[in-house]
Amino acid sequence: DTEVTQTPKHLVMGMTNKKSLKCEQHMGHRAMYWYKQKAKKPPELMFVYSYEKLSINESVPSRFSPECPNSSLLNLHLHALQPEDSALYLCASSQDTGLAGTQYFGPGTRLLVL
């Protein structure tokens, strides 16, 4: 199984809502990532988890809160988002962090903030 799954596929939320994005992988990978991708732009790294611990936070606003409940799951909690946060949110995993880390991406969640 080389699949990373993400739910929901689409999400519309108001600026006062709280929602969560979920990501799951069963490849035994120990590194998991959140990326944000705006239309016609490359993915931008938000967070890296390594062995269930937050390793990298790319100065992401606190309205985005990641969580790694176990080695297979990664969540992104959303609160008080802005319309400019509308984007495709991609989860990825790799066997480990480090230079040889091929990343497997999930299909993404398309988020629209109204």
Next chain:
Amino acid sequence: GQQVMQIPQYQHVQEGEDFTTYCNSSTTLSNIQWYKQRPGGHPVFLIQLVKSGEVKKQKRLTFQFGEAKKNSSLHITATQTTDVGTYFCAPATDSWGKLQFGAGTQVVVTP
């Protein structure tokens, strides 16, 4: 910090033609990965290059890593409509393997 420039940003190709996309860095790279993202899809890993001067082939795709490890290229021969998408180069920027995606080359193929 490390800057990665990918050119061209847009490539319109006639089916059957060849084309090349380039990725250039201002600093020496440890390795570089290439990803393809179909319209409406997600990035899919294509290849990783590690060694100076390395050349790898996948059917009609040829990937090359420069001798100085500051540039890389992807050459596609006999383009097909299935090659439509955006191709990203992504060098690893540090020992964590953090990827710095290039701007991407969006490829459109006309029959």
